[in-house]
Amino acid sequence: MKSAMEETKEFISDGYLDEVERRCNAAAPMPWVSYVEGRDHQSGSNFIMIGEGENRREDIELIGASVADQDFIAKARQDIPQLIEAIRFLKKSISGVD
Secondary structure, eight states: OOOHHHHHHHHSOHHHHHHHHHHHHHSOOSOEEEEOBTTTBSSSOOEEEEOOGGGOOOOBOOSSOOHHHHHHHHHHHHHHHHHHHHHHHHHHHHHTOO
16 A cells, blocks of 8 residues: 555646746746735735846736635745756655655
């Protein structure tokens, strides 16, 4: 019988992680920051600020998204690379490969 960790290792393949990482790397550079009118600023619309400094891109404005949707999308740009790194670390730990 396989342990939960062994099943997770097989369920999340290296190929899948590579695909997710490619999509993430193709997106505009980090950070992505959600700004909500009345919560984060006082005038204008809700938007996601993309990048900073020389890497600053045009803001993203979403139509029909809730504040929770917008916050999730913005944070996912930072969260996904960290999660991929953690999964790869755990898979290596399970397999005993350095």
